[in-house]
Amino acid sequence: MKDKKYLPSVLIMYLNYFIHGVGCSVLGQAVIKESLATSWGCDPMSITKISAALGLGRLVALPFAGPLSDKLGRKISMFIGGLSYAVYMIGLVFAFNAGVNGGHTIAYVCAIVGGIANSFLDTGIYPAVAEAISDAPGVATMGIKFFISVSQMFLPFFLGVAVSTTATGATSYNHLFWVCGIAYVVLAALILFCPMPDTDSANGEKKQGLIASMKETHFSIESIAMILIGFTCTGTFQLWLNCAQNFAKDVAGWADPSAMQTYYSMGTLIALIVTSFLTRKIKDVRFILAYPAICLAMLIVVLVAPSQTMCTIGAFVIGWAGAGGLLQIATSVCNMIFPKIKGTVTALVMIASSLCNYTILTAAGNMTPSGVMTMNIVLTAVGVLLGLYVNLRYKNLVAQD
Template sequence: MATNTNSNRKYYVTALALYFAYFILGIASSIMGQYKTDFAKAWGATTLANGTIDVSMVVSVIAAYGLGRLIAYPFAGPVSDKIGRRISGFIGIALYAVFFFGMISVHSMWWAYAIGIVNGIANSFLNTCVSPSVMEIFPKSASIANLFTKFAITVAQFILPFVIGLVASAQLSYKVIFIGCGILMIADAILVLILPFPQQDKTAVKTQSTTNKSGSKHRFTPASIASILIGFTSSATFMIWLNCNQELGASYGIKDPSTLQSFYAVAGGVLQLATSTTIGFFPDSKGLATSLVMIASSVANYVVLSAAAYLTKVTGASAPRMIILMNVVITLIGVGLAIIVKYRGQSSAVSTASSVED
């Protein structure tokens, strides 16, 4: 076992490169929400009756991330499992560079919508690379290794408002952040191409074929389905808050509502835990398991943010409170799903152990 640990040390730099990609992903997933008014003006948004800029089109573009993920996940998982984690990661990181450079170059909401879809595709390929890869690099602490992807995102989203403040105080354009992130992603894509990746774990396949006499590789049970659906609820609550917190904060008189993101970014990780748990139900297909959770996450991203954009357009000043109410309902559903995973998952494990002993 010690030899295996030592041999995995050569992949630690690879893990750092993958975690860094998630750090920039954290910026990509939240920065549009911090500059909604700027982008709305750039795309020719109208001024509402109360004198504010209609930012609903920007929320719609953010929702396009989910559409891009839905398009890509059916392919991203198999690419990661069959062709390799390296290729999946390179595609994802390179497309994130396209997102950062593209979003500041377009002047139409519909072109921006297309770039938003690219963001979602990038997310799909990166997720199906990073989660399986870090779990294979750190097999003894796979769930914790996967949880560190959330830590990387959290750090990025915690410091982003401060970076925004520095850029503003220096009287620089918000485009500076996009350009910087695009350059960093290009450098990280090169690293992913040249750094070593661990051999994909095939032992789980042998274990699964030994313990599962029916020959079924995929265990769709109430607990595994609930675990997948937590991908929907956790992403819905996270994305709603991440992209609508400024308006809520302003409605309650907070002078700098962007700082709400920094505090909220410290209470996450549910999606990563759901991914690790689901991989436990599908140990021979880590990329597929990641895809299933992230497809649910993508549906949440698209459907719930589209609903938030609609509420913003039709309810005006009341929109922030209506959106938060919707978020509360989704959170309660997520709690119910977590209870199913906890208790039905335990009973499934006992049942599987009994069948192996027989």
């Protein structure tokens, strides 16, 4: 980093994503699902619908969160995102306490707010860290994924520390929700006093909105395939993250599968480091075929031969090949293939990702763990076919450009 004055700002931005690592995956933990399901009198798999609401919130906010960040500044976007995330986390406390008296509904609404918060944090922090560490923007944005993965790796430990028993004898994790919510309020306040480059705003560049950009864009079959890959690759790791522990418990007979989260995060962390070196020698486009193919093979093995060992290996492999930067690589390939419409295609890939998060997880909430695993195999297989098509067309596309 050339300008050291931005160091505290970058640290605060990364801490936002450290807490986000808890917020985006906590509802996928089997112990959390059981705790909430007991309070609300519902099936644990139905909690997956709450996770889906995070994607709905992102869909609501994505079209205008980016332009707001460009026009009003990164601080405003991050401040809105931080406070909204606090509403989501603390709202889960009230949802748990409400029990059968509307607890599920409260959590669903709060999750939508959490998805909106995620959009504002993304559109504020991603460009801000790249602007603050302008000599290595790729490393700066990779640091976001790193902090998320570290947080997710320690999530089982956080859950163990936060667990408590209510006066009625119910298991509660409200302490963790309170800590995360209050931490977001503190970080939102701190960000107002931190220096931000806001390079684009300072240069007076006028940003074109998503709708206006789409009107001027010609969508080829390849661009549509890349947008769909944003959908399929998100489905692969989101279905695993939110439902694999239920599969391990109900099908593989693993009494406490919470350790899967740690192995999943370890795979993601190692992938971030190894893949960053591999991309120097191997074209990015190759990974959008190879990684989904690895995920597909692993998912099939887990479904056919379910066991604690296979679920553990599966968690590591899916963490590596499914969540270890595949969505970011897909976005990078979009930028290389379509350099003239980077903003539009990138935005549409992220919208496709959010749409997947909402639709696929909503569907999963009505299915058995084995059914979800089968759906993940089908979705990932589609991703492999899309990756194969883009790879076959890549040379011609680059030559035309």
